[in-house]
Amino acid sequence: GQNIDQPTEMTATEGAIVQINCTYQTSGFNGLFWYQQHAGEAPTFLSYNVLDGLEEKGRFSSFLSRSKGYSYLLLKELQMKDSASYLCAVMDSNYQLIWGAGTKLIIKP
């Protein structure tokens, strides 16, 4: 079956760095997406990786290792507004997104 695993909840301190991991087993692979979802709101797109390596976008970076079925989202210089859930999703061989349950990130002052 298809499976996306990510931690349920993480806590970090304002100004610090946090890494949110995602491991996956899917039928085919056409890329991995990270989305941010604030409580009560819609998911919004953060990043897309299809090749191995690190993609940097301001304070957010995303890493992919296809051979290990592994990705992480790195958030630097954490701000209170980064408190949200972070969703990992893999596009499978049918070009459908398979979603993880999300990681709730709590930022403390």
Add this chain to the structure above:
Amino acid sequence: IAGITQAPTSQILAAGRRMTLRCTQDMRHNAMYWYRQDLGLGLRLIHYSNTAGTTGKGEVPDGYSVSRANTDDFPLTLASAVPSQTSVYFCASSQGGGGIHEQFFGPGTRLTVL
């Protein structure tokens, strides 16, 4: 309109009633999707449409139907609602066609079936 809109924002529905959730996008995206989001679970795809006039079943299609008469609208119908359909429903769209594109989400509809 800018992006994707959904209606209603929330609804309480008696079991057995019929309900249509509306979704409209103004980005001229080819592909549209309906997901449900339940606590502790990832978003699950109910139905999708790659282009106007075509639809397909996702992971959890039972009890739901969709239509795609034009590019902009993608309504989701619950023919006879059951309590297990209590959820938050998100409509999404993407450019579709060749290449892989991110999905843009509407604000969601919170549905409670009693």
